[in-house]
Amino acid sequence: MKKLPIHQYLPHASELVYGCMGLGGSWNKDPLTQKDFMQAHQVIEHVLDSQINFFDHADIYQFGKAEQVFGKVLKENPSLRENMIIQSKCGIRFEDKSGPARYDLSGEWICESTNNILARLNTEYLDVLVLHRPDPLMDPEEIAQAFADLKASGKVKYFGLSNMHISQAAYLAQAIEQPLIVNQLELSLTNLNWLEEGVFAGNPDGSHVNFTSGTLEYARRNDMQIQSWGSLSQGLFSGKDISKEPIGIQRTAEYIKTLADVYNTSPESIVLAWLLRHPSAVQPVIGSTNIQRISACKQALAIKLTREQWYQIYILARGAKLP
Numbered sequence: 001m002k003k004l005p006i007h008q009y010l011p012h013a014s015e016l017v018y019g020c021m022g023l024g025g026s027w028n029k030d031p032l033t034q035k036d037f038m039q040a041h042q043v044i045e046h047v048l049d050s051q052i053n054f055f056d057h058a059d060i061y062q063f064g065k066a067e068q069v070f071g072k073v074l075k076e077n078p079s080l081r082e083n084m085i086i087q088s089k090c091g092i093r094f095e096d097k098s099g100p101a102r103y104d105l106s107g108e109w110i111c112e113s114t115n116n117i118l119a120r121l122n123t124e125y126l127d128v129l130v131l132h133r134p135d136p137l138m139d140p141e142e143i144a145q146a147f148a149d150l151k152a153s154g155k156v157k158y159f160g161l162s163n164m165h166i167s168q169a170a171y172l173a174q175a176i177e178q179p180l181i182v183n184q185l186e187l188s189l190t191n192l193n194w195l196e197e198g199v200f201a202g203n204p205d206g207s208h209v210n211f212t213s214g215t216l217e218y219a220r221r222n223d224m225q226i227q228s229w230g231s232l233s234q235g236l237f238s239g240k241d242i243s244k245e246p247i248g249i250q251r252t253a254e255y256i257k258t259l260a261d262v263y264n265t266s267p268e269s270i271v272l273a274w275l276l277r278h279p280s281a282v283q284p285v286i287g288s289t290n291i292q293r294i295s296a297c298k299q300a301l302a303i304k305l306t307r308e309q310w311y312q313i314y315i316l317a318r319g320a321k322l323p
C-alpha cells in the first residue's frame with residue numbers, strides 16, 4: 001500500500017475514501033425508506049469488500065439522512081464499525097428560525113453538531129472530525145477548546161479541515177493542540193485551479209485562477225492529508241452522456257477511454273490514477289453509489305500513468321497548450 005501522510009495517524013487507512021453524500025435517498029426531509037436502507041447496506045458491504053475502509057460524511061448530507069441510514073446499518077451490524085474509519089464534517093448550517101444559511105465554527109456549534117453526528121451514526125466516536133468550510137467569524141482559540149473537549153471526552157480521535165487555504169490552515173494550526181490531519185479540497189479534471197495556480201505563477205494570463213498558492217505544499221510539509229472531492233467529475237470522463245458537453249470534455253473523455261483500453265482497465269481508474277500521480281499524495285473521495293463504478297474506481301491503485309500521459313490528460317482537460 002502507498003504510504004500516505006494520514007498513515008502517521010491512521011496506519012490502516014485505505015488509499016481511497018468512500019464519500020457517503022449519495023446515501024440516504026435525496027436532499028429532502030422525507031423519512032428514510034426501506035429502499036434507502038437496503039441501498040446503504042449493499043453499498044457499505046461492497047465498499048468494505050473492496051478494501052476501502054475510510055468513510056466520509058457531513059452532518060448536512062441529505063439533511064442528515066446520509067448519516068442516519070449509515071447509522072441504521074451499523075446498529076444492525078455493529079461488528080462493521082471496528083473495520084471502519086469514519087470521518088464527518090460540521091460547520092455549515094441551513095436556514096432556520098434563528099438565521100439564514102450560514103457557516104458556524106463556534107465552539108458551541110462544533111460540539112452540538114458532533115453530538116448529533118454521533119447519535120445519527122450510532123457510534124461512540126468519530127475517527128476524524130472535519131471543519132467543512134471556513135467561517136469568517138471563526139476564532140482559533142475557541143475551536144481549540146472545542147477540539148480539546150471532544151478529544152478528552154473520547155468523542156473524536158483526530159481533527160481536520162476542508163476547503164481551507166494555506167493561511168486559514170496555518171492560522172488554525174498555530175492555536176490548536178491536536179494535529180490537523182486532513183484538508184479536503186475540490187481537485188478534479190473539471191476544477192483544475194489547483195494546478196493552474198502553479199503553472200501560471202507570475203503570468204498575468206492566470207489572473208482568473210482561484211486557488212490559493214501554497215495550499216498543497218503546506219499540507220505536504222505538515223503531514224496533512226489532501227483529500228479530493230469531486231474526483232470523478234460526476235462521471236463526465238467515465239461513461240456519462242456527454243454528447244452536449246463542450247468539445248474539450250469530449251476529447252478528454254475519448255483519450256481517457258483510449259488509455260483505459262491500453263491499461264485494460266476502467267475509465268474511472270484512469271481519472272483517479274491521474275489524481276494519484278500528483279506528488280501531494282492525494283486520497284480521492286469517491287461519491288458513486290453504483291457498485292460497478294466503485295469496483296471500477298478501485299482499479300486505479302494498480303495504475304501509474306507516465307509523465308506524458310498525465311500531461312496529455314491535463315492539456316486536453318484545460319483545453320489549451322501550457323503557457
Ligand SMILES: NC(=O)c1ccc[n+]([C@@H]2O[C@H](COP(=O)([O-])OP(=O)(O)OC[C@H]3O[C@@H](n4cnc5c(N)ncnc54)[C@H](OP(=O)(O)O)[C@@H]3O)[C@@H](O)[C@H]2O)c1
Binds near residue numbers: 018229233287
Ligand atoms: N468537502 C466538501 O465540501 C465536499 C463537497 C462535495 C462532496 N464531498 C465529498 O466528496 C464525495 C464525492 O463528491 P461528488 O459526489 O461531488 O463527486 P464525484 O465522486 O465526482 O461524483 C459522484 C457522482 O457522480 C455520479 N457519477 C459518477 N460516474 C457516473 C457515470 N458514469 N454516469 C452517471 N453518473 C455518474 C455518481 O452517481 P452514481 O451514484 O449513480 O454513480 C454520483 O452522483 C461526496 O460523497 C462527499 O463525501 C465533499
